[in-house]
Amino acid sequence: MTAHELKKEKRIQEIIQKIDALGLELVKELEAGENPSLEIPIRGSSNIYFDEKNRKIRLGDKVSHRYLFNVSHARKFMQTMLVASYVKKDLLENNLTATLRDLYYAKKHTIEGTKEDTIDEQTESDQAIVDFEVALGTFRERLHLRAEPKGRMAGEMTVVDHVRDKSDRINLAKMGSGGWAVPSIVEQVEFDNVGVEYVLVAEKNAIFDRLNEDGYWMKNKCLLMTTAGQAARGARRLLQRLSDELKLPVYCLTDSDPYGWYIYSTMKYGSMALAHESERLGCEKMHFLGMSTTDIETYDLKSVTIKAKEVDVKRATEMKNYDWFKSKPWQDEIDLFLKKRLKAEIQALSSKNLQYISKTYLPEKIAAQDFLP
């Protein structure tokens, strides 16, 4: 057994022990004639706060008890137990991983003697999975549950990926036009032959393709990545590891609009929905490269802007109040946006010429360290 395998085996045993402890606690309650309950931290804004010191969105310590014998809890309790059983017996004990949808289908059936299904919609089992994660104080990758993978990468670096008893070495400089697909679980991935100085993450596939075609990452010694919209867990975890383990600076490139800011803030601070995982998903050293509202002026893009919609303004007003947007540069950025009410896509730079982004915009911004925090 390799060191890596040993480490993995140890992790699995840790989780199994946690699940056992939770089960035995329930049995103890049952034997004492008590209403069995699961202690689950409350998720949602009432129990979420911004940890100024560590710059992370975190879950507070408010917990709720989910009882089996409570009209409004019973069904959720049952579903959470189905997740526990599937994770322990089907996944961990067999060293297998599965998707959320796999779990949904594995555990969906009609309850004996009723016309009711254990799970109606996948959102129900997804919810139960998150409940189980927070109840155990762990995250779904450790439970061997996979989300949909999303995101691609290219650059001078080799990753070593362990798939069960096989190890693959992948040179990210030789991935062609498509790049390397970031898997949904990246815990097992190791980095090697790192020949880059920073990470450039773009929210859009189109930008990745543009920069990849221009050979931007080769010329600028960077690791290029796309999140293809809102970043998936795998991509976020990977960014955090690149930043923490390799001490690489990370620059983020999104459209100039509240949705772009939000994608950035999720990668950097974590999200409300996954506040319990900010610790291992947040990449707090990330910088916002652009597009900023100021860029619209600086690069004379006014003619290719889009008028902000009502919903954008509303979103921006809300975000202005988020603790993690309270720094002066961001407040100014949001104020400017609210004043001008203009959005711009990164592709707006193509109005100059196709390679303007790789030859002018990015090098200038990075050289000037013209970022938002």
Add this chain to the structure above:
Amino acid sequence: MEDNTEELENAFKEYSVAEFFKKNRQMLGYSGETRSLTTIVHEYVTNSLDACEDAKILPDIGVEVDALNARPKKTVIGEGDGSATEFDLEEQMCKASLFEVLVNGIKQKRPEEYVVKYGKRGKQNVKQVVFRQPPAEGTKIVGEWAIGHIRVTVEDNGTGLPQSKVGQALGMLLAGTKFHQQKQKRGQQGIGAAYATLFAQITTGKPTDFKTGTGNNKVYSGQVSIDVKKNVPVINGLQEAKGNYRGLKVSAEFAEVSYDRSDHGVYEYLRRTALANPHAQITLVEPDKSIVVFPRASDKIPAKPPKIKPHPLGLTTSDLIDMASVTSARKLSSFLSSDFTRISDDKANELSKLLPEIDFDKHPRKMSWVEAESIVHTFHRVKFNAPDLNTLRPIGAIQLEKSLKNLLEPEFLSVIQRKPKVFRGGIPFLVEVAVAYGGKAGAPSTSKEGEVMRFANRVPLLFDAGNCAITQAVKNVDWNRYNLKNLDEQPVSVFINFVSVHVPYTGAGKLAISAEEEIVSEIRMGLMDAARKVGYYLSGLKKAEDQEKRRKIFFKYIKEVAAALHDVTGKPKAGLEAAMRKIAESKTALKDEDEQEDEELLALEEDAEKEVEEENA
């Protein structure tokens, strides 16, 4: 001179009686085929009930309605197309005494499957069959009908009539004993069985059969009709037989009447009469020979109401005319002061001064309708002493409860008897209210669920509901507060009996109680009292239902959870299940405070989840 007077009087009577009926047929209840039949049965049955009550006999009343149609005709009304629900009827069919609708040869139930309604075709009124569900495509809709006569036979076990009184009771208009001794009587409502005799005579030309005995071993039978010109009874074929028979049997044949089970029909009339008279046993034989028995609920015969003369404030114009026609007084002034309570000579004098155009010295029978009308009006301008409060005779809460339980077998029953109140500044009345829920409660004869049954002195009021104080009071109650939202759709029977010596009817037809403020408000209070108890009962039910739901939810997931917990801990399933069942059983009991707190937490959580969803959207 004396002879001359009598001649004049006769002439007056001839004119008034014949004309009176023709002109006032509607007011007397003889309008519409269904209603006419109900009125006939009503006249006979109230006489029977009164006769039994007088003699302290438990009434046993048989009513038979027989359609005398040898061969009904069949006429195609239309063809179903899967969507049409209304089909016009030919005029002749509308007048049929027997009418059935068949769809592809299958007899349809009325009113569950169809109703007959008046509709408009252009400017013309037409009668239509209206189906609740459109008949399927291609089905043949046929009307089976017959214009014929209906024979109504009513038999009771009352005192019977002595031979000498038969003619007066059945063959003389306005000869009823009811106007001599005013007391709170059912008969106050009716105009008399003699009108039924007259109606039979007018519509079929046939006399009314009777058979009676008073228990003195003599039984008389024969046929009675009315000499309309002289307003005297004519008895033919009188036979005397020996036999131990006591009671009265009347049987007559009518046209321009029809039988159905609508909520204005004979069936509903008798059902309600039975409800209001728990001491009576009523049996109905319907035209299709089905026998319906409304069994006796109580052996207690109601106490006789005290005899009192009518109070001026409780009179209608037709009451005054009717009383004048039978009074022994010779002058209008003495008629007023002798035949009524609380009209002294002084008061009669006061009245005459207020009505200088009326000659108070004339014979009461010469008083015209218009004059009677102004006298009734003027009564309200004179201050009379209030009538005796001690004259009210309600059914009584205990009796009413027995009766409603007997016929409706309700799941829950609430009966309220309110204290006497007065209206119009002095006329005493009281209200009895019952609300029955579940069981057979609810309207049996209509598509509606809930029913409101109106009574005045135990007599069912089946017509003109819209103008009635009772209907108004029902509308003024917020039934929602008592878990009885949409009363029409609830399995509920609401029973209201208005008790008074003088029921303030809205018209001579005596169909609805005048919606006077004191009355409406008192009925409303009664309804609310009764409904409150039903509301408590229903909210209790809801609790029990909640408990049952909780139980189901708790037990439903036990197997699933036990299997999962077995997977996780390896403990035997059976033991886990048993432990869970034990706890579930104890937790099924009503919510404790803990759970409420949990619910608050859960609400908090749900809010949080919503936020997250919005965030992700």
